[in-house]
Structure formats: structure tokens, C-alpha cells
Amino acid sequence: MRRSVWTFLVTGVAVFMVAMDNLIVTNALPVIRVDLGTGLEGLEWTVNGYTLTYAVLLLTGAALGDRFGRRKVFAIGIVIFTVASAAAALAPHVGALIAARAVQGVGGAIVTPLSLTLLAEAVPADRRGTAFGIWGAMSGLGIALGPVIGGAVVEHASWQWIFWINVPIGVVLLPLILVLRESRGGAGRLDPLGVLLATVGLFGIVFGLIRGGSHGWTSAPVLAGLVGGGLLLVAFVRWQARATHPMLPLSLFRGRGFSVANAVGFVMAFGMFGAVFLGAQFLQTVQGYSPLESGLRTLPWTAAPALVAPFSGLIADRIGARRVLALALALQGVGVGWLALVSRPDVPYPDLVPSFVVAGLGMGLFFAPIARTTLGFAPRHLEGVASGTANALRQLGTVLGIAVLGAVFSAFGGYDSPQHFVDGMRAGQAVGAVVLLGAAVLAMAIPDGGDQESGQDVVGVDDGVGVPLLG
Numbered sequence: 001m002r003r004s005v006w007t008f009l010v011t012g013v014a015v016f017m018v019a020m021d022n023l024i025v026t027n028a029l030p031v032i033r034v035d036l037g038t039g040l041e042g043l044e045w046t047v048n049g050y051t052l053t054y055a056v057l058l059l060t061g062a063a064l065g066d067r068f069g070r071r072k073v074f075a076i077g078i079v080i081f082t083v084a085s086a087a088a089a090l091a092p093h094v095g096a097l098i099a100a101r102a103v104q105g106v107g108g109a110i111v112t113p114l115s116l117t118l119l120a121e122a123v124p125a126d127r128r129g130t131a132f133g134i135w136g137a138m139s140g141l142g143i144a145l146g147p148v149i150g151g152a153v154v155e156h157a158s159w160q161w162i163f164w165i166n167v168p169i170g171v172v173l174l175p176l177i178l179v180l181r182e183s184r185g186g187a188g189r190l191d192p193l194g195v196l197l198a199t200v201g202l203f204g205i206v207f208g209l210i211r212g213g214s215h216g217w218t219s220a221p222v223l224a225g226l227v228g229g230g231l232l233l234v235a236f237v238r239w240q241a242r243a244t245h246p247m248l249p250l251s252l253f254r255g256r257g258f259s260v261a262n263a264v265g266f267v268m269a270f271g272m273f274g275a276v277f278l279g280a281q282f283l284q285t286v287q288g289y290s291p292l293e294s295g296l297r298t299l300p301w302t303a304a305p306a307l308v309a310p311f312s313g314l315i316a317d318r319i320g321a322r323r324v325l326a327l328a329l330a331l332q333g334v335g336v337g338w339l340a341l342v343s344r345p346d347v348p349y350p351d352l353v354p355s356f357v358v359a360g361l362g363m364g365l366f367f368a369p370i371a372r373t374t375l376g377f378a379p380r381h382l383e384g385v386a387s388g389t390a391n392a393l394r395q396l397g398t399v400l401g402i403a404v405l406g407a408v409f410s411a412f413g414g415y416d417s418p419q420h421f422v423d424g425m426r427a428g429q430a431v432g433a434v435v436l437l438g439a440a441v442l443a444m445a446i447p448d449g450g451d452q453e454s455g456q457d458v459v460g461v462d463d464g465v466g467v468p469l470l471g
Contacts, residue, residue: 006179007122011115012138014078017169018108019142021050023302024150025101026280027291028159032097035159039415042094044210044406047277048399049098052206053105054112055395056199059247059388061110063190065117071182074114075174081107082170089163100163113388121183144303147280151295194247197236202396204229209403252386257377257447262390264443265370266397268329271435272363274401275336276301278409278425286345286418297349301356301363308364313372321369321376322446328365329440335359337433340426345418373446405432 025032029043036042065073081104088100119135153161208225215222240246253259283294316324335358342351371387378386405428413424 003179003181004122004124006176007119007181008134010173010176010180011119012135013169014074014111014173015115015135016138016142017166018081018111019139020146020149021104021108021142021166023143023146024153024162025050026276027147027151027284027295027298028154028162030281030284031154031159031291032094033415036091036094036097038094040406040410041210042098043281044277044402045098046094046101048206048210048402049101050105050108051395051399051402052202053102053199054109055105055392055399056195056202057106057109058113058392058395059385060190060195062113062117062388064110065114066184067190069182069184070114070118070121071177071180073110074118074180075177077107077110077114078170078173078177079107080104081111082167082174085163085166085170089160089167118180118183121181144299144305147295147298147302148292149295151291151293154291156292191243191245191247194236194239194243197232197239198247201229201232201236202399204232206399206403209400209407212407248389249382249385252378252382252389255377258374258386260442260446261370261373261377262393264325264329264439264446265374265390265394267435267439267442268332268366268370269394269397270401270404271336271432271439272332272359272401273398274405275339275429275432277402278405278428279339282343282421282425285415286421287347287349297352298356300353301360304357304360305364305367308361312365312368315365316369316372320448321373322443322448324365324369325373325443325446326440328362328369329436329443331362331365332359333362333433333436333440335362336429336436340429340433343422343426343429345422377447401432401435405429 025046029046032046033039033043061073061077084100084103084107088097088104091097091100116135149165150162153159153165204225206225206229208222208229211219211225212222217223237250240248240250253262280294280298283289283297284291289297312324312328335355338355338358339352342355371390374390375386408428408431409424411424412427413420413422415421
């Protein structure tokens with residue numbers, strides 16, 4: 001019992017730290033832009049450098065723990081995340097910051113899945129539902145409080161301290177990890193070539209999308225990134241089809257249900273988090289709020305998922321997960337579109353609140369049903385891989401959404417005046433709203449039968465509010 005408590009404490013704090021880092025940087029972006037003398041491209045890579053490595057290495061992090069020992073690899077992940085946080089805080093220029101953020105993503109990709117598997121090993125089967133629910137709440141709390149904590153730290157200290165605060169947490173966690181029980185699982189099969197092809201291919205595409213607005217879509221570096229990245233992703237798919245132990249089993253996508261559910265998750269992250277990237281800067285860059293004031297004013301959007309998520313499963317039981325997903329995406333699309341319509345340099349904050357609430361409600365209704373639906377279409381022996389795949393695809397949707405909506409922002413606006421920023425933001429958010437509404441229609445194409453619970457205890461690592469799904 002005592003070991004279970006310590007395991008929950010260590011894994012809960014670790015996942016809170018990693019989840020918080022997803023959004024803690026958002027309210028620091030305007031300050032980082034000025035302090036490091038960067039522009040939109042630098043800010044996009046500051047976010048995407050973390051998310052890209054996190055997404056690509058998520059499944060590998062779990063496999064490394066299965067092969068070499070979960071406690072040992074979990075400790076290595078904490079060390080990587082902590083050291084990278086210190087490097088980010090010490091970054092003298094934006095290039096060093098982006099590199100440190102990418103390494104942070106490596107640590108996060110190790111810590112997130114292994115925190116849940118370590119907890120699963122330490123908690124009796126009849127108590128896992130409660131334990132994983134609290135684990136999910138810790139993750140959701142980290143995401144909800146990230147903008148507020150980041151705003152407070154930036155306002156009363158400096159942007160560097162949003163990274164420094166991870167260092168003492170990591171240092172305290174390391175000796176406590178020794179209390180955890182070591183475990184392994186399965187063969188821990190690795191696919192280094194698949195990881196390399198996916199990483200370089202996605203980097204090339206994101207590089208081209210981010211650079212296209214400022215360097216021209218027909219410039220050599222942009223075309224090389226887009227074409228080269230696309231070819232490498234084609235090579236990745238072909239390799240996965242014939243690899244003995246593929247990173248991403250393509251057999252999962254043979255069924256329409258799993259494929260459509262993951263497409264919905266990808267598109268949701270693309271539209272929503274691309275819009276969040278632009279909206280997070282609006283309150284400071286245009287309206288002049290301090291980082292803390294900005295973080296507090298986004299709470300109707302960022303905190304709503306943590307409040308609504310516990311009820312989304314109950315609603316899905318009554319009307320079906322497919323309808324809940326369509327409703328959630330429609331609310332998100334309406335919320336983001338509403339924000340695009342009312343935004344102007346002098347818009348009163350109360351006029352923004354309804355759009356924040358509607359978008360936040362949509363996010364809260366989305367995460368649990370999409371996780372349940374995804375696993376419902378996966379074979380039982382691949383449920384863990386299916387959950388990690390769905391998480392990784394949503395993270396990649398975030399990366400590409402920020403890149404594409406950032407390109408739209410560059411085409412229609414910029415940072416040279418408040419009105420020009422609003423012009424670009426409204427164009428980007430309009431695209432995000434259309435994408436989300438299209439995803440609502442796509443959600444209705446999910447076949448019936450994918451929202452049934454699995455028949456075994458399988459740990460599923462989800463993102464967003466960090467809702468794990470148990471059979």
C-alpha cells in the first residue's frame with residue numbers, strides 16, 4: 001500500500017510537470033518574441049520543437065521501458081526533461097531555445113506513457129479505475145493551470161523561470177523513483193529506422209510550412225522541405241508495411257472505424273490548437289494585458305475541459321460517442337469562428353468570454369469519447385499501441401495546425417500593428433473553424449460499435465486533459 005502511494009505521488013507529479021509544459025509557454029510567447037528578437041517562425045518552432053519530438057517518440061518511449069526496465073527508463077526521461085528545462089532557461093538565442101525544447105519533448109515522450117504503466121503495476125486491478133482517474137486529473141490540472149502559472153511566473157520573474165521551475169521538481173523526483181518497483185513488459189520492440197524516417201520527414205514538412213510565408217513557397221529550401229519530407233513519409237509508410245516490428249502497425253488502419261476516428265482526432269488538434277496558438281498572443285500583443293492577466297482571462301477556455309470531461313463519458317453512454325464527438329467538434333468550430341468574428345484591437349473582454357466558453361465546452365466533451373472510440377475499434381492485443389498511436393497523431397495535428405494557421409496568419413497579417421495582427425489572426429482562426437466544422441461532419445462517418453468498452457485492463461495514454469481509458 002505504501003509503495004502504491006509513493007508510486008502515485010511520483011507519477012502524478014511527473015505527469016503534471018510534463019502536461020503543464022504543453023501550455024505554460026503560450027503566455028510567454030510575446031515576451032520571448034521581444035526578448036530574443038525573433039518573429040512568428042521562431043515562436044512556431046518554440047512550440048513545435050517540443051510537440052514534434054514528443055509525438056514521434058511517444059510509442060518508442062513506452063517500448064524502451066518495456067525492454068530496459070520502466071523505472072530505469074522513466075528516471076532517464078526525468079533527467080532528460082530536467083536538464084533540457086535548464087538548457088531552455090539558459091538559452092541565449094531562439095535557436096538554442098528551440099533545440100532545448102526539442103530535447104524536452106524527448107523526455108516528455110518517455111515520462112508520459114511510463115508514468116501510467118508504472119502506476120498500473122503498483123495498483124491492484126480493482127483500484128486502477130480510481131487511480132487512473134486521479135492520474136488523468138493531474139494531467140488535466142497541469143494543462144488548465146499551465147497558462148496561469150506561466151503568466152504569473154513571466155510577470156513576476158522572467159520567461160526563463162517557466163523552465164527553471166521544472167528543475168527542482170525533477171531533482172526531488174529522482175531519488176523518490178528508487179522507491180518504485182521495477183517492471184518490464186512484452187518484448188519492448190524498437191523500430192529505429194521508422195523513428196528516423198518519421199522524424200526527418202515530418203520535420204521537413206513542418207519546416208516548409210513555417211518557412212513558406214516568409215521565404216516564398218517556391219524558394220528552394222521550402223520546396224526541398226515539403227517535397228523531401230513528403231517522400232520520406234512515403235518511405236516511412238512503405239517501411240511500416242514490411243517491417244518485422246513496425247513502430248506504427250498499419251493493420252490498425254485497415255478498419256474504417258479506427259481510421260476515421262484517428263482522422264477526426266488529428267483534424268481536431270489541427271484546427272483547435274492552431275487557433276489557440278494565435279489567440280494566446282492576442283491578449284498580450286494587441287490588448288496589452290500582462291502575462292498573468294492573459295492567463296487568467298483564458299481560463300474559461302483552458303479550464304472548461306477539466307470540468308466537463310468527467311461528464312462526457314456519461315453523455316456518450318446515453319446518446320453514443322459518435323454524436324458526442326460531432327457535437328463537441330461543432331461547439332469548437334462555433335467557438336473559434338465566433339472568436340474570429342468578434343475580435344478587433346479594442347474588443348471588450350466580456351465579448352470574448354462566450355466564444356471561450358463554447359470552445360472550451362467542446363474540448364471537454366471531446367477527449368474521453370475519442371479515446372473510447374479509438375480503442376473500441378482496435379484489436380485487444382494492440383490496444384496499448386492503438387492508444388499511443390491516437391495520442392501521437394493528435395500531437396502531430398497540433399504541429400501541423402500551428403504551422404498551417406501560422407502560414408495563413410503571415411499571408412494576411414503580422415506583428416507591425418494591432419490591426420494587422422488581428423487581420424492575420426482572424427484569417428487563421430476562420431480556417432481553423434472551417435476545419436473543425438468539417439471534422440464534426442467527418443465524426444458522423446464513424447461506424448457504430450466503436451464506443452464499446454474493451455474487455456481487459458489496458459492502459460491508454462491520452463492527451464488533452466490526459467484522460468486514460470481502461471477496459
